[in-house]
Amino acid sequence: MKIIPFSDLKNIINEGDVIALAALSTANLPAEILKTLVEQYDEDRSLNHLTIMLANDISDYRGDSYDLDAFVSRGMIKRLITSIITGSPVTIQAMQNNDIEAYYLPQGVITTHYRGSTEALPGPITKIGLNTNVDPRYSGGKVNSRTTEDLVSLININDEPYLNYHFPEIDIALLRGTYADEDGNIYMTHETHLGEGFSLAARTHKNNGKVIVQVKEVIQNGRFNPSDVFIPGKLIDYVVVNRDPKYHRQVLQTYYDPALSGHYQITEMREPYIELGTRKVILRRASQFLLQGDVISIGFGINNELSNLLIEEGVNDLVQPNIDTGVYGGLISSGKQFGMNYNLSARMRHDMTWDFIYNGGVDIAFLSFAQVDAKGNVNVSKFGNKMNGCGGFIDISQTVKTIVFSGSLVVGGQLNYAPHKVSVEQEGHIPKFINEIDNIDFNVENAFALDQDVYFVTERAVFELTQQGLKLIEIAPGLDLERDILASMDFKPIIAEHLEEINHDIYQCKWGRLSDEIKSEYRI
CATH class of the missing domain: 3.40.1080.10 (Glutaconate Coenzyme A-transferase)
Incomplete structure (x- = not known):
């Protein structure tokens, strides 16, 4: 593991890379990494033709951070593989206009395939998605006419139909943690949910890709219980340390609330009840x-x-x-x-x-x-x-x-x-x-x-x-x-x-x- 400045990312991430994230909205989103990549594109027009894969939509909603729309609006993305987009209007418009290739595939299948795919298996084989829009007899999850490659095929095992999903190998995993220790072990201490970062890191490492993690701070070894390690340092290639809290929000609404990461319990609900309607x-x-x-x-x-x-x-x-x-x-x-x-x-x-x-x-x-x-x-x-x-x-x-x-x-x-x-x-x-x-x-x-x-x-x-x-x-x-x-x-x-x-x-x-x-x- 190496601790690097954000500026070094331009020497690690290349045009045409397959990049995967494990985030939901702003939670677990390595927004300062995304900011760096966007700024690099604005400077030299590099990092084109990217494939982005993620199980959930990423969006800051606030308009003061970096998300899918920041990439799509610049034409950086060639292909998007995800399950849902609700907070990225520019991305949705690009899919409607045939400006990018896009697939909507089941969230659970995307999430579990990182640790479920091996050299012995040709991608996930499952009944999840049969007889729905994901089934190749319908659209195979393709969102628009620009999207032509089949990522889902129909196979037969013991006279029963199954879907075989074909996901690309990952070149770059962009992840977020709260802390990294000196050995590169990643802790999710302040995060509101854990995500699929461990499985994504392991899969990327197996593919000889690069795992990059944004953290708040690098801490001394032994400061936390070893059972609190979420991703072992062996799987981490690079760590970058966040400099601006705006790009490391725990959730959309706040930078950090310890109650959201389970450090204490609240005594009463913090939102009004739904009005009759x-x-x-x-x-x-x-x-x-x-x-x-x-x-x-x-x-x-x-x-x-x-x-x-x-x-x-x-x-x-x-x-x-x-x-x-x-x-x-x-x-x-x-x-x-x-x-x-x-x-x-x-x-x-x-x-x-x-x-x-x-x-x-x-x-x-x-x-x-x-x-x-x-x-x-x-x-x-x-x-x-x-x-x-x-x-x-x-x-x-x-x-x-x-x-x-x-x-x-x-x-x-x-x-x-x-x-x-x-x-x-x-x-x-x-x-x-x-x-x-x-x-x-x-x-x-x-x-x-x-x-x-x-x-x-x-x-x-x-x-x-x-x-x-x-x-x-x-x-x-x-x-x-x-x-x-x-x-x-x-x-x-x-x-x-x-x-x-x-x-x-x-x-x-x-x-x-x-x-x-x-x-x-x-x-x-």
Whole structure:
């Protein structure tokens, strides 16, 4: 391991390199390294034709740091391999305009392949992604027409279909830690989550690539317990020491909060509860599917506010929420505080978290939807002018036993939630339950093969997935079936013989009944 100044990076990273990162937004993002590379390009127009691979989107959101958009806006990136892009508008526009090659592949597959690929195996072989947009019989994860190389192939083993993923070898791993000791051992002491940096470093080292880590400080050997080492120095080639805290933020909102890295517990929640409205009533109904002891996978979108509701209802100790980045239990923040997670019961490596999920560790998943067809197929990643990617949606939805999809029935609707009664003040303008969806991220064929229980919860109605198609099983009190539900859908679902009314209690300001629901014997 060598400690080098940032200026030496220009002698290490070359044009055309495959560069991989292990970060989420600003967390674990080696932003000062990225700043140095961008400044080098501005000076001599080098570092073109880069391939960037990362499991999550990186974005500073604040506009005062360096992220994917800084590279894409300069034309530095030839190819992008990721699972999700939500905070990088320039990058999304470049994908839409065919300015760069891009792939959206399942987050768990990307994350685990670093330590799952060996010389004896031709890349990951898995059922994750079958019958979805990732499957080469659909698009193979290709985002646009400029992207032509196949990174996913369909193979047959014992008369069963599998997907074989073909990822490029890594030339450069750009990582971040809190400290490095004199032997190059990396500690994640102040980081809010661990990420997949160890596996990425090991894979890059095996490929004779270079592992570069940005840290806050180099410390003396023996200062910390050796069991606290996250990446051993043997895997590290270069360490650079951060000079400006702005480029080493723990999370978007703060440079460093010790409670976020588990150094103490907070005594009360640091964000307001969700106000009564569409999001809240959807989450209230969705949460009624919980049972005591459930391990929950909380997806991005509306469901990142589920933990907020559980805390308000005083039931967060009855279940264990989980975010696939390796965050278990505790107070999982939402809204503008998303990513600020407190009082965790466990923190694991990103790739180990996917091992946990793939091996049945999650009991129920709460996921979002953008479009749903009459069969129950779901699009979450590509619709209208949106090109978000699948994230961990495909991995989770093809692994867990029970899935609750949450979202509004129609885009733009305005409803009035009076005690015990719902009414539509203004109808929406874009239906979400449509005849043909733009993209398949969840395929009912997989659900039936896995014998999954699948529900769709909206503010107006609840649907259940059946072999015959989507079945309407509940309607909100006060709404008219034809006018307020079916008229906002492009297709007519199966109507339950005994159509139930959603419990009217969830449509009032104070609820307080979730504990009883969770402690019941059945998911309702």
